[in-house]
Amino acid sequence: MSQIPVILIFLPVLTALFIYLFKWRHMHLLALLTQTGMTILAIVYFLHFKDQFEATHIILGGWSDVRIGISLANDGLSMAFIFLTLFMWWSVLTYLYRFGKTEHTFLFFLMFLQGVFLGLLQSNDLFNLFVFFELTTIIVTILIAYKKTGESFRAAIYYLLLNTSGVLLFLIAIVMLYNLYGTINIRVLSEVIHTHADTTILKFAYVLMMTGISVKAALFPVFTWLPKAHGVAQSAISALLSGLIVKGGIYLFFRINFLFESAGLPYHNIFFILGLLTALSGIIFALAQKNIKLMLAYSTVSQIGLIIMGLSSPDITTFYGGVLHTFNHALFKALLFLGAGVIIAVYRTKKLDEIRGVFRTMPIISVMMIIGMLAITGMPFFNGYISKSIIKYGFEDSVFRTLALYLVNIGTTTLFIKMSHIFFGPKMLSYPMKHRQQNITLLLLALACLVFGNFYVEIMDAFFGIDYAHITRISLGGLLDYGITVIIGILIYLYVLKKDVKLVKGIREFKISFETANILFIALLTVLTFYFVIL
Amino acid sequence: MSRKILLVAMFAVLFGVFATSMIELETLFNTYGKTYFLEHGYAETGASNLVTAILLDYRLFDSLFEAGILLIAVSGVIWISKHDVEEKNAKFMIDKYKTPDLFITFARLVYPLMLAFGFYVIINGHISPGGGFQGGAIVATAILILYYIDANKETNIGLIVTVEKILYLLIVLMASISIITQGAFFTNFFNPSADADLKAIYLVLLNVLIGFKVALGLWTIFTAFLKEGR
Numbered sequence: 001m002s003q004i005p006v007i008l009i010f011l012p013v014l015t016a017l018f019i020y021l022f023k024w025r026h027m028h029l030l031a032l033l034t035q036t037g038m039t040i041l042a043i044v045y046f047l048h049f050k051d052q053f054e055a056t057h058i059i060l061g062g063w064s065d066v067r068i069g070i071s072l073a074n075d076g077l078s079m080a081f082i083f084l085t086l087f088m089w090w091s092v093l094t095y096l097y098r099f100g101k102t103e104h105t106f107l108f109f110l111m112f113l114q115g116v117f118l119g120l121l122q123s124n125d126l127f128n129l130f131v132f133f134e135l136t137t138i139i140v141t142i143l144i145a146y147k148k149t150g151e152s153f154r155a156a157i158y159y160l161l162l163n164t165s166g167v168l169l170f171l172i173a174i175v176m177l178y179n180l181y182g183t184i185n186i187r188v189l190s191e192v193i194h195t196h197a198d199t200t201i202l203k204f205a206y207v208l209m210m211t212g213i214s215v216k217a218a219l220f221p222v223f224t225w226l227p228k229a230h231g232v233a234q235s236a237i238s239a240l241l242s243g244l245i246v247k248g249g250i251y252l253f254f255r256i257n258f259l260f261e262s263a264g265l266p267y268h269n270i271f272f273i274l275g276l277l278t279a280l281s282g283i284i285f286a287l288a289q290k291n292i293k294l295m296l297a298y299s300t301v302s303q304i305g306l307i308i309m310g311l312s313s314p315d316i317t318t319f320y321g322g323v324l325h326t327f328n329h330a331l332f333k334a335l336l337f338l339g340a341g342v343i344i345a346v347y348r349t350k351k352l353d354e355i356r357g358v359f360r361t362m363p364i365i366s367v368m369m370i371i372g373m374l375a376i377t378g379m380p381f382f383n384g385y386i387s388k389s390i391i392k393y394g395f396e397d398s399v400f401r402t403l404a405l406y407l408v409n410i411g412t413t414t415l416f417i418k419m420s421h422i423f424f425g426p427k428m429l430s431y432p433m434k435h436r437q438q439n440i441t442l443l444l445l446a447l448a449c450l451v452f453g454n455f456y457v458e459i460m461d462a463f464f465g466i467d468y469a470h471i472t473r474i475s476l477g478g479l480l481d482y483g484i485t486v487i488i489g490i491l492i493y494l495y496v497l498k499k500d501v502k503l504v505k506g507i508r509e510f511k512i513s514f515e516t517a518n519i520l521f522i523a524l525l526t527v528l529t530f531y532f533v534i535l
Numbered sequence: 536m537s538r539k540i541l542l543v544a545m546f547a548v549l550f551g552v553f554a555t556s557m558i559e560l561e562t563l564f565n566t567y568g569k570t571y572f573l574e575h576g577y578a579e580t581g582a583s584n585l586v587t588a589i590l591l592d593y594r595l596f597d598s599l600f601e602a603g604i605l606l607i608a609v610s611g612v613i614w615i616s617k618h619d620v621e622e623k624n625a626k627f628m629i630d631k632y633k634t635p636d637l638f639i640t641f642a643r644l645v646y647p648l649m650l651a652f653g654f655y656v657i658i659n660g661h662i663s664p665g666g667g668f669q670g671g672a673i674v675a676t677a678i679l680i681l682y683y684i685d686a687n688k689e690t691n692i693g694l695i696v697t698v699e700k701i702l703y704l705l706i707v708l709m710a711s712i713s714i715i716t717q718g719a720f721f722t723n724f725f726n727p728s729a730d731a732d733l734k735a736i737y738l739v740l741l742n743v744l745i746g747f748k749v750a751l752g753l754w755t756i757f758t759a760f761l762k763e764g765r
Contacts (some may be wrong), residue, residue: 135604
């Protein structure tokens, strides 16, 4: 029973190896079987340890000294992320049911990635985190390059180089912490971290770690790899990357902040600003795009900014609002990417202007897509509304923060008003493909959006023990807010975006070269160093 | 130009902070981990090479995934460089007539020595410097020299990759046996209080498996690159 975390990590890895070794015809069924087994194991484990997460500390190798070996540990947050991981893999595996029948290599990488990601979530050891961090980067690189076109190679190498430099900063920080405390066990470290709170080396280690994580989580200004990678990958991989893998960076963001909690570093304001800049720059780039996958990818950047704004709050309810938004974003962004994948496959183009009449051609998919859009823009009764309300509630005291939140929201709404043009127009005459199991996946994700929009009180209470009863499903103010946002969005669309003014065109054609991206990366490191160490 | 000045300034700041923290470290340095491994390393793992003790016992879980990185890299390189994994008998770009005879003669002399040295490093990994990862790299280098001796050498990549995956499975299984004997994953399957010679059995077995896996992995990568170069 207590060894279930290890099994959860190795079951998908072993399945991946079996798939690679025996390329039988029905190997995708084995993947689904593993998935079922893992889901059952995770549920059993959660129900058993629900009230005693301190007991989930497993020391691998059974060493009596906690500070020496590697250990795994779980808490409410990691359990919630494990369930999200399993759910996302269910979606991708069912969505790719037909594709996975023949592409064994693809399934191999996909299943291996799941094991590695589950390891990243459960690890309680900094160096072990680094190993999983690195392995995720490499597998994702291969998945991005999987189509073997020039564009995907370029995006993959760009992703690999930038993320590897981030990961290396993380490694340097681990060396510093080990020299300082003699251990890299996260639970032990978080108890003793305050003993060297005022030293330069501790602050610098924090800065190095945070910069590495910022690259992984695609924060401003190092988000440039994300739209490239998510724009060229297959839609299912884009959904997985946007929905979950980027969240690996966000997960580490709050894990490391928890670790440094007692050192009392003033991280709240600077990460709020960074989150805001991420959100704004993401949405500005998104609005200018005309490729639906790039629009969705940049929208991921802006939503990550929103999540970081929530997570950087010192108030615990707002913090969990950010966590809830991480989950909600995973659900609706996966829904949108997968829906867009079907649309792109049918229309054979990614250009917004050339896709018309989706509603008459594919009514079911359109309904799902509209649910996703309503959720991401924050319509009452859908999940996006809840998490945005929680964050808004937490920012009530500050006019600046509230305004910033509204600004991001208006941008998102405008973006999806722009995108909703694909639904109008006449029916497509020749309708080339069937996509029944894709419909099932989309239906599952849409249902999940509705469940999270209506049963959030129970879910949050079960995982984190936080009471959100004060956030109502619907209120007059909320509806009014949403209406006004939509009206402003329509106005912006009609008067700025539709005319394609020079500024919009300029932003669309604005490219950040790899050299500039590196300079921005060093600049971020320097700014954080100034903020935390020198000032 | 202004970009360069900015970069230099930023690096100066970063280096200054880094130097300050390293100077600080002189007084703050914590030796807990170091002394622990020095005092208990041999007694608990039976390996007088403490690197092996950490790699194959204390932090075996990490090593499994470090080997996994190589596994993934090999599969990735093959996927990207080739269009058909089953393709056999590739010819290599090394032209027999361009390789000097002297080099071929010496390569023939050196080849068995390198192979023997590689195996020595693998098998004695728990006593002297070395181990599966390092020895595997040496063995792979020795195999690569074969391509200089015989330019028409045929390699069945599909088979090597399959064997490599099976070896990885065996490594994971070998590391997991301890859950039955010791009640905890990823350690020696003999009791920590057992004789050092007994525990060496496990270390040698694991080192050999890792060594072969690494050698095969590097061999595959090299072959894939040769084909790409052609």
